[in-house]
Amino acid sequence: MPMNIGVTGIVLLVILGLLLFGPSKLPQLGRAIGTTLSEFKRGAKGLIDKEDKAEDNKDN
DSSP states (O other): OOSOOHHHHHHHHHHHHHHHHOTTTHHHHHHHHHHHHHHHHHHHHHHHHHHHHHHHHHHO
16 A cells, blocks of 8 residues: 555545445444454454464473
8 A cells, every 4th residue: 555645545435435325324334444453453353362362382
């Protein structure tokens, strides 16, 4: 994912989002994306924790 979008790129993305989804759907879309990302982070952390525990058990 490119991190050097810039202000102009962000403004264009917001305008495109408004045109595609409308102003009433954007908060719902943002909430859904935020929920999805937080669930992904929680799941990834759970997998890492399980892997760390498995490695600790192997060492003993």
